[in-house]
Amino acid sequence: GEDVEQSLFLSVREGDSSVINCTYTDSSSTYLYWYKQEPGAGLQLLTYIFSNMDMKQDQRLTVLLNKKDKHLSLRIADTQTGDSAIYFCAESSRNYGQNFVFGPGTRLSVLP
Amino acid sequence: EADIYQTPRYLVIGTGKKITLECSQTMGHDKMYWYQQDPGMELHLIHYSYGVNSTEKGDLSSESTVSRIRTEHFPLTLESARPSHTSQYLCASSATSWPYEQYFGPGTRLTVT
Numbered sequence: 556g557e558d559v560e561q562s563l564f565l566s567v568r569e570g571d572s573s574v575i576n577c578t579y580t581d582s583s584s585t586y587l588y589w590y591k592q593e594p595g596a597g598l599q600l601l602t603y604i605f606s607n608m609d610m611k612q613d614q615r616l617t618v619l620l621n622k623k624d625k626h627l628s629l630r631i632a633d634t635q636t637g638d639s640a641i642y643f644c645a646e647s648s649r650n651y652g653q654n655f656v657f658g659p660g661t662r663l664s665v666l667p
Numbered sequence: 668e669a670d671i672y673q674t675p676r677y678l679v680i681g682t683g684k685k686i687t688l689e690c691s692q693t694m695g696h697d698k699m700y701w702y703q704q705d706p707g708m709e710l711h712l713i714h715y716s717y718g719v720n721s722t723e724k725g726d727l728s729s730e731s732t733v734s735r736i737r738t739e740h741f742p743l744t745l746e747s748a749r750p751s752h753t754s755q756y757l758c759a760s761s762a763t764s765w766p767y768e769q770y771f772g773p774g775t776r777l778t779v780t
Contacts, residue, residue, distance in 0.1 A: 586766045592708075597673075597757055597771035605766070641708055647767045654700075654725075655769060657710045 557581040557651060559658035561644055566664045573631040575661045577644030580625060584646040585653070587620065589629045592641045592660070601629070601642075631663075639665045670694070673758050673772035680748055681780055688743045688775045690758035696770075697763050699741040703727060704755040704774070716741060717763070748779045 558580045567573045579587070584606050590598040604611045604618045604627075611618045617630040631638055644658040671692040680686055692699065701714040702725075712725030716735040730752070731745050741760075745752055755776050759769040 586768075588768060590771075595774075595776075597773045598710075598759075598769075600768055600770065603766050603768055643710070653763075653767050654712060654715065660708045662708075 557646065557648055557656045559644055559646055559656050561642075561658040561661045563659060564662050564664070566666060567634050568666050569634060569636060571634055573629075573634045573638065573663055573665075575629045575631075575642050575644075575663065577627040577629075577658055578625055579627065579644075579646050579656070581646060581648045581650060581656070582625070583649045585649060586647045587618075587627050588645045588647070588655070589616075589618065590643040590645065592643065594640075598643060634663075634665050636665045636667065639663055671758065671760055671770055671772040673756075673775050675775060676773060677776050677778075679778045679780065682747075682749055684748050686745050686748055686777070688756055688758075688777070690741045690743070690772055691739050692741075692760040692770070692772075693739065694760060694770065695738070696760035697738065698761045699735070700759040700761075700769065701725075701731075701733060701741070701743050702757040702759065703729065704757055710757070714743065748777075750779045753777060753779050 588603040589601045615632045619628045641660040643660045645655040674689045697718040702710045711727035713729040714733040757774045758772040761769040
């Protein structure tokens with residue numbers, strides 16, 4: 556079945572860039588998404604990318620998609636302490652009725 | 668302002684009680700979802716609905732049930748709560764056209780003693 560993988564932890568210094576990586580297996584993915592979850596809250600949609608695109612930029616966020624390798628990344632420029640959270644990668648697949656398959660989440664810690 | 672709401676935010680209840688977790692959205696979305704989030708933070712889809720009178724089971728087997736009588740409302744019910752039901756429950760909704768993005772409520776943290 557479909558599978559989405561992420562590394563579980565990432566620590567960066569305030570002001571540095573963060574890069575969170577994600578790999579997926581489903582070649583029929585239509586859209587890929589990044590969500591942020593802060594403690595005690597629901598998931599907040601950060602951005603998404605259509606599977607035919609290579610890159611999308613939105614202010615401090617840059618999403619890169621390598622469709623051949625089924626690899627997605629989220630780069631956060633000038634990382635701030637407020638960026639500390641869990642980041643989930645997800646894919647929407649035709650094979651899955653456009654339901655989402657979520658990765659396990661990457662816990663980002665921003666050190667002062 | 669379009670949004671998605673969940674009540675209660677926190678619930679502590681004894682074993683054997685019947686509970687209903689409420690979820691409502693004002694975005695006019697046809698599709699709605701319930702996820703269970705375990706302590707390791709992984710999300711598991713337990714129920715979803717394509718619209719009124721539609722309910723489907725998700726990937727994770729759950730003893731809960733859902734109903735969809737109105738587009739905006741998608742409650743989840745546990746007939747007899749058990750300690751194994753202790754978890755975070757997240758409700759979400761989405762349009763049924765691209766880009767299919769899901770919007771999440773704030774969650775209900777359920778503790779069964």
